[in-house]
Amino acid sequence: MNSASAALTLDQVSLGYDQRLVVKDVSMQLQAGEIGCLLGPSGCGKSTLLRAICGFEPLRHGRIRIEGELVSSTDRLVQPEQRPVVMVFQELALFPHMTIADNLAFGLHHWSKAQQQQRIEQLLELIALPGMAQRYPHELSGGQQQRVAVARAIAPRPKLLLLDEPFSSLDAELREDLAEQIRDILIAEGISALMVTHDQLEAFAMADRVAVMHAGELQQFDSAFNLYHQPATRFVAGFIGQSTLLPATVRDERHIDCSLGSLVSDQILPFAPQQAVELMLRPDDVLHDDESLQRATIVRKRFRGSHFLYTVQLADGQQVYCHASSHHNHQIGETIGIEPHIDHLVLFER
Ligand SMILES: Nc1ncnc2c1ncn2[C@@H]1O[C@H](COP(=O)(O)OP(=O)(O)OP(=O)(O)O)[C@@H](O)[C@H]1O
Numbered sequence: 001m002n003s004a005s006a007a008l009t010l011d012q013v014s015l016g017y018d019q020r021l022v023v024k025d026v027s028m029q030l031q032a033g034e035i036g037c038l039l040g041p042s043g044c045g046k047s048t049l050l051r052a053i054c055g056f057e058p059l060r061h062g063r064i065r066i067e068g069e070l071v072s073s074t075d076r077l078v079q080p081e082q083r084p085v086v087m088v089f090q091e092l093a094l095f096p097h098m099t100i101a102d103n104l105a106f107g108l109h110h111w112s113k114a115q116q117q118q119r120i121e122q123l124l125e126l127i128a129l130p131g132m133a134q135r136y137p138h139e140l141s142g143g144q145q146q147r148v149a150v151a152r153a154i155a156p157r158p159k160l161l162l163l164d165e166p167f168s169s170l171d172a173e174l175r176e177d178l179a180e181q182i183r184d185i186l187i188a189e190g191i192s193a194l195m196v197t198h199d200q201l202e203a204f205a206m207a208d209r210v211a212v213m214h215a216g217e218l219q220q221f222d223s224a225f226n227l228y229h230q231p232a233t234r235f236v237a238g239f240i241g242q243s244t245l246l247p248a249t250v251r252d253e254r255h256i257d258c259s260l261g262s263l264v265s266d267q268i269l270p271f272a273p274q275q276a277v278e279l280m281l282r283p284d285d286v287l288h289d290d291e292s293l294q295r296a297t298i299v300r301k302r303f304r305g306s307h308f309l310y311t312v313q314l315a316d317g318q319q320v321y322c323h324a325s326s327h328h329n330h331q332i333g334e335t336i337g338i339e340p341h342i343d344h345l346v347l348f349e350r
Contacts, residue, residue, distance in 0.1 A: 006068070007032045007160055007192035008053065013062035013072075015052050016216075021060065023049045024216040030160075030192055032067075035183060036221070037203040038196045040213035041239070046196040049213075050162050053194065054087045055080035067159050084159035088166050093149050094137040100124070100148055101133035107156040123151040126185050143174050150182050154191055161186065163195040167202060179205035200240060212236050228282065234348055237280045242309070244320045245278040247350065256345065259318040260286070261294070265345045280346040281320050283309055288324035292337035296322065298330055312338060 008030040016022040023045040030036045038046040051057045053064055055071065055078060064072035066085060071078040080087075086107075094103050104120045111119065124130050127147040129140075137145050146166060153161055166182075167175040179202045186193050197203050203210045204224040211221040212235070220232040224240075231237040237245075248258035250271045256263050258279055271277060288310065296312035299319060308329070310322040322338055330336055 005032060006030060007034065007066070008194065009063075009065040009068075010049075010053075011063040011065070013049070013052065013064060014060045015048065015057055016060060017048075022216050023052070025062070026213075026216075026218045027062075028211055028218060028221045030194060033187075033190050033192055034208050035186055035193045035206060036195070037207035037210045038194065038213060039198065039200065039203045039210050042198060044213045045216040046198075046213055047164055050087070050164055050194065050196050053160075054085055054162055055083050085162055086153040086156075086158040086160075087162040087164065088149055088153045090165045090168055094145055094152070096137050099134050099136060100129070100140070103137070103148060104152050104155055106152060119155060123155060126188060127151045128181075142170050143178050146170065146178060147181065147185075150185065154186070154189055157189070157191070159192065161191050161193040163193060165196055165198075167197075168199075172199075172201075175199060175202050176205045179203075182206065212239060214239070229344060230346060231280065237346065237348075242283055242321055244281050245348070246281055246318055246320060248277050248279040248347070250275040250277060250347075256347065259314040259316050260320075260340045263340065263342060263345060266343065269345070269347065271347065271349075276350040277347040278350050280348065281342070283321035283323040285340060285342045286312075286320050286322045287339050287341050288322055288328055288330075289337045289339040290328075292339045294338050294340075295335050296320075296338045297335050298332050301330070301332060310336075312336070 006029045010026050010028050013026045014021055014024050040046055048057060058077050059072050059074055063070060066083060070076060071083055101120050104123055105116045108116045108119060120133060124132060129144060167178050183206050195206055209221055209223055210227060212219045214235045220227060220236050227236055227240045237243045246258050248256045250269055250273055251257050252273055253268050254265050296314050298310050299313050300311035302309040307326050308324045310324055311319055312322045313319050
């Protein structure tokens with residue numbers, strides 16, 4: 001895709017503080033209308049990168065383009081207010097002494113009164129708070145206030161919305177719901193967005209694609225499904241969901257041998273025969289099946305409501321996760337039947 005039709009293009013972006021680089025050689029592109037998330041552990045550089053896109057941090061290397069226009073490079077820094085972006089911060093940004101309508105109208109001062117009125121009504125409808133125009137922020141719940149904050153940010157129809165942990169003050173249950181609601185609002189308005197979060201479920205609920213960062217580097221920018229089932233690096237495999245790594249040996253271009261037996265790949269393997277590798281297994285790659293002849297012993301169990309997450313020991317002592325329906329309540333030490341169900345082999349060099 002060329003950068004003229006992309007909402008945001010990061011091209012080998014590096015930046016940092018003093019002598020230290022905290023964002024290293026990041027390249028990615030957000031398509032028009034796309035919603036992306038920057039996800040990673042604390043201190044990995046997510047907020048720094050978002051601040052650079054907004055225009056608050058100069059670059060040490062690389063280029064940032066918004067809708068094709070060069071806004072940051074080593075010798076160019078378009079000021080934040082001159083960029084077609086709006087940022088929503090962690091802490092609530094509503095003006096407490098102003099009504100919801102006045103909050104929403106804040107960025108619309110150059111619009112006519114009639115246009116403002118129409119846009120406010122449209123936004124209140126969109127965030128499912130019709131009739132709330134004359135209320136004050138403290139008369140709304142935390143989730144409602146955050147919806148108003150997002151509506152205020154998108155009121156002037158920016159090209160790109162940047163959100164820095166906008167739901168972190170809300171409880172986990174509400175965060176996922178709100179992420180879905182905000183996603184619907186952005187899609188309805190056709191606004192591209194990039195959100196920083198360290199909460200996977202929030203990222204999955206909100207984004208078309210999630211950029212996983214680690215120590216300043218972009219590890220993978222992909223759909224949640226692909227991050228889970230086809231992680232590009234060991235870090236992504238460990239950070240997204242749960243996984244175990246099982247030693248394995250490549251037999252030929254389609255087969256590997258490991259403690260679960262001989263497994264077939266759906267693709268030609270990029271390894272030579274006899275190469276020592278590690279097979280990544282998700283809990284749902286190994287299912288509990290009473291009928292299976294393959295047996296393993298439960299060494300740990302976690303009840304997850306809808307299912308059990310067992311850790312089972314295979315005949316040769318290797319341990320893997322095993323997913324079982326919550327109706328199958330077995331005890332630690334019990335030997336159960338297991339069945340590998342692996343659509344796609346994820347292998348890392350050992
Ligand atoms: N103004 C600053 N001056 C110096 N160092 C900074 C500054 N802001 C951030 N850092 C450092 O840069 C690194 C990246 O910080 P950043 O806030 O971008 O990470 P993050 O991934 O957003 O983390 P979190 O999820 O905790 O907010 C950290 O080591 C942090 O201590």
